[in-house]
Amino acid sequence: MSPSSEFIAAVEVVDVRFPTSxxxxxxxxxxxxPDYSATYVIVRTSDGxxxxxxxxxxxxxxxxxxxxxxxLAPLVVGLPVADVLGDLGGFSRRLTGDSxxxxxxxxxxxxxxxxxxxxxxxxxxxxxxxxxxxxRLLAELSPDQLVDLVDFRYLxxxxxxxxxxxxxxxxxxxxxxxxxxxxxxxxxxxxxTPGWLGYSDEKLVRLAKGAVADGFGLIKLKVGADLGDDLRxxxxxxxxxxxxxxxxxxxxxxxxxHQAIGWMTQLAPYExxxxxxxxxxxxxxxxxxxxxxxxxIKVATGEHVHNQVMFKQLLQxxxxxxxxxxxSRTAGxxxxxxxxxxxxxxxxxxxxHAGGVGLCEMVQHLAMFDFVxxxxxxxxxxxxxxxxxxxxxxxxxxxxxxxxxxxxxPGISAxxxxxxxxxxxxxxxxxxxxxxxxxxxxxLSGSSGPTAAHTAQ
Amino acid sequence: MSPSSEFIAAVEVVDVRFPTSxxxxxxxxxxxxPDYSATYVIVRTSDGxxxxxxxxxxxxxxxxxxxxxxxLAPLVVGLPVADVLGDLGGFSRRLTGDSxxxxxxxxxxxxxxxxxxxxxxxxxxxxxxxxxxxxRLLAELSPDQLVDLVDFRYLxxxxxxxxxxxxxxxxxxxxxxxxxxxxxxxxxxxxxTPGWLGYSDEKLVRLAKGAVADGFGLIKLKVGADLGDDLRxxxxxxxxxxxxxxxxxxxxxxxxxHQAIGWMTQLAPYExxxxxxxxxxxxxxxxxxxxxxxxxIKVATGEHVHNQVMFKQLLQxxxxxxxxxxxSRTAGxxxxxxxxxxxxxxxxxxxxHAGGVGLCEMVQHLAMFDFVxxxxxxxxxxxxxxxxxxxxxxxxxxxxxxxxxxxxxPGISAxxxxxxxxxxxxxxxxxxxxxxxxxxxxxLSGSSGPTAAHTAQ
Numbered sequence: 001m002s003p004s005s006e007f008i009a010a011v012e013v014v015d016v017r018f019p020t021s022x023x024x025x026x027x028x029x030x031x032x033x034p035d036y037s038a039t040y041v042i043v044r045t046s047d048g049x050x051x052x053x054x055x056x057x058x059x060x061x062x063x064x065x066x067x068x069x070x071x072l073a074p075l076v077v078g079l080p081v082a083d084v085l086g087d088l089g090g091f092s093r094r095l096t097g098d099s100x101x102x103x104x105x106x107x108x109x110x111x112x113x114x115x116x117x118x119x120x121x122x123x124x125x126x127x128x129x130x131x132x133x134x135x136r137l138l139a140e141l142s143p144d145q146l147v148d149l150v151d152f153r154y155l156x157x158x159x160x161x162x163x164x165x166x167x168x169x170x171x172x173x174x175x176x177x178x179x180x181x182x183x184x185x186x187x188x189x190x191x192x193t194p195g196w197l198g199y200s201d202e203k204l205v206r207l208a209k210g211a212v213a214d215g216f217g218l219i220k221l222k223v224g225a226d227l228g229d230d231l232r233x234x235x236x237x238x239x240x241x242x243x244x245x246x247x248x249x250x251x252x253x254x255x256x257x258h259q260a261i262g263w264m265t266q267l268a269p270y271e272x273x274x275x276x277x278x279x280x281x282x283x284x285x286x287x288x289x290x291x292x293x294x295x296x297i298k299v300a301t302g303e304h305v306h307n308q309v310m311f312k313q314l315l316q317x318x319x320x321x322x323x324x325x326x327x328s329r330t331a332g333x334x335x336x337x338x339x340x341x342x343x344x345x346x347x348x349x350x351x352x353h354a355g356g357v358g359l360c361e362m363v364q365h366l367a368m369f370d371f372v373x374x375x376x377x378x379x380x381x382x383x384x385x386x387x388x389x390x391x392x393x394x395x396x397x398x399x400x401x402x403x404x405x406x407x408x409x410p411g412i413s414a415x416x417x418x419x420x421x422x423x424x425x426x427x428x429x430x431x432x433x434x435x436x437x438x439x440x441x442x443x444l445s446g447s448s449g450p451t452a453a454h455t456a457q
Numbered sequence: 458m459s460p461s462s463e464f465i466a467a468v469e470v471v472d473v474r475f476p477t478s479x480x481x482x483x484x485x486x487x488x489x490x491p492d493y494s495a496t497y498v499i500v501r502t503s504d505g506x507x508x509x510x511x512x513x514x515x516x517x518x519x520x521x522x523x524x525x526x527x528x529l530a531p532l533v534v535g536l537p538v539a540d541v542l543g544d545l546g547g548f549s550r551r552l553t554g555d556s557x558x559x560x561x562x563x564x565x566x567x568x569x570x571x572x573x574x575x576x577x578x579x580x581x582x583x584x585x586x587x588x589x590x591x592x593r594l595l596a597e598l599s600p601d602q603l604v605d606l607v608d609f610r611y612l613x614x615x616x617x618x619x620x621x622x623x624x625x626x627x628x629x630x631x632x633x634x635x636x637x638x639x640x641x642x643x644x645x646x647x648x649x650t651p652g653w654l655g656y657s658d659e660k661l662v663r664l665a666k667g668a669v670a671d672g673f674g675l676i677k678l679k680v681g682a683d684l685g686d687d688l689r690x691x692x693x694x695x696x697x698x699x700x701x702x703x704x705x706x707x708x709x710x711x712x713x714x715h716q717a718i719g720w721m722t723q724l725a726p727y728e729x730x731x732x733x734x735x736x737x738x739x740x741x742x743x744x745x746x747x748x749x750x751x752x753x754i755k756v757a758t759g760e761h762v763h764n765q766v767m768f769k770q771l772l773q774x775x776x777x778x779x780x781x782x783x784x785s786r787t788a789g790x791x792x793x794x795x796x797x798x799x800x801x802x803x804x805x806x807x808x809x810h811a812g813g814v815g816l817c818e819m820v821q822h823l824a825m826f827d828f829v830x831x832x833x834x835x836x837x838x839x840x841x842x843x844x845x846x847x848x849x850x851x852x853x854x855x856x857x858x859x860x861x862x863x864x865x866x867p868g869i870s871a872x873x874x875x876x877x878x879x880x881x882x883x884x885x886x887x888x889x890x891x892x893x894x895x896x897x898x899x900x901l902s903g904s905s906g907p908t909a910a911h912t913a914q
Binding site (some may be wrong): 031032057058064065070078098099100101105106107108109112113152153154253257258279281284285289304306309312313316317361 | 522565
């Protein structure tokens, strides 16, 4: 990085929402009617370069995320770009460690997700300046550079800097070969497309057949609302895909610990591969108890696990078989590097959470970096894939057959088309204006709408 | 509750901030310059009755809390008051379980604190209608009514409904005697007033002497920034208060697990009573490791523990000796009932976190309810007391000698004077306007100030 007077000139944020609740795409036991949304962040420099990131939400509350990004923006605007890109670990700590804003977390919830959106936008900027997709940018940093990005303060009882360096150095000699392998053959995906709770049996079977035809080795079904339905859908899915294709199930936190064990015992004859989010994502000890009780069915979680300290404990407690990091729940790429290193230390495979808006686009960079420079393996590893909303991205995730192709465009793949932003901006974009006009209350319960809340005099 | 057509007509919210950073009151290892603030909530009914609650923050970010309250308000406005007060458990789940808003948590961070502020305002309303302070309102509910308020979904592996009922029934016969005892003699307090990190040695000694003279049996010092300073301050404090008065220390999350153990081993000769927040509040297993290593020094945490699932695990893991619930971090009175029952089940004393803005006022109701109707004891129990900002409340916490007097006015004691609200409203109240005029940038770094952040076109 050559010294320059370039600085961060603006942090812009847009409330973008898609009325997905109209189709019941994305319906599960805890999210019956999501409107997939993004708190979309653009970081602009004084030289006219921009980086793009986002936090994914499911509708109402996207306005709170916008406020959280706006609260963090003054910590970013005015910083020299060279200082930021030269110390992205320090930059992340600046956002997650602000002595006043961290009260809203610390390192969790709206303020942490907002930090992640900004941090990812800055990583995007970094990738664009280097002319590299972020997976490759990361995979070409030295072990020392990577370890410098990690905040070890709360991790050292599970992972020291020295251990992290050893993991990265062990993977170093094979980086070039694995990069070539990735560019050639891509990375394994699994699909959640057949399994939404709102789908009919007929649609489930049709989509499951399609998934097998596409070569997927793992599909996922949502469960947890009704045991009878789950038994029937699991049987249909197993009959459709045969004994070889893996079927994961996902309860989206619907159960208590004992209930999870009971329910999964009922589903066991259909050989579920993993149970995802069986209970509260905060319940480390609960996941450990479930895992002990239902082995060999695996336990997976992560999309709502809010930071590296929680992942550390899930690993220390032997609570999970599969770690599902998320691109927008934690503090972005930087914190996810720590999470990948923790997973490698405990030899637990990472299968990122995706779907939503832009999550497939972003997490592929993390999984591919993991393969090239951290774990060095794709065994037992898959990136989630859901085939909607990709058309809104300028560099959409590309899945061919059952594999993610490695992105080659610079950045983190989170940039959306200007038209998509304009059309879906909430509450004033034309898509929402039209829904309002036809009186579709179903999707217009957003909190930015008319409300009796106001500021007292 | 007689049927009526009264409904909730409005949820109002005010951003109130006090420029406490100018005095370094409230300074600790992680919060060097807090501006104590409140996201102040007023719930008004169609009959002109109001309830008052708040979320406490330390300055920047209070605007994000305001946005979170506004996001929840549409779930509240329009509800019949009789339905809400007749099923406060259901009302709490409505706020914490909204299928879209819970994505920002779930049950943590800004959205959960906002739910707590609204829920407490509704409990305040309930107390006012019944003409009772909330501690007494709670202590006069039947065990069945109390247990109906608890959401057991994620608790049952540690506390069943039946066990909770047994705890409450065991305490029932002594309720009247303990209520009389409380009205007569109050509840034990401890004081943090002498111990702020920004205070000089002279001020520390002077205030510690004053605390002893007032009869306090426990004082607290902030630690964690510099070991040499901590050793000197701890020695001075111990010399000042003598061997009988307990001295707790509070690191406000400054350390990693091993560092906490090392630091406390150094301080051990001065016999600290408890170490509070030795590390990340999320690190259940870390607290358990620290506790094992430094016994008989006790381990305390809670002010940043974000929900009942985390408290459940701190208790299951044997991670704490003292549980420090907070009135505004979790989802208000309702969730705190569950936390008190968990503590009683595991026989761990509750010493609420207070100070801040309005926390002394609110938590006293929980501790007193605990004494009368849950644990039945004040042994090893103290409510934190800090002697500032009480003048802004219409029913301020009253500490005489070293004891909290039981509130007798109806409600939860969170109502502020209109003048205090008007003067300290951020950013446009006269206190802030005056600071801005004299160019005091120190306290004007708030995120609601001028910023380059804006919404993209």
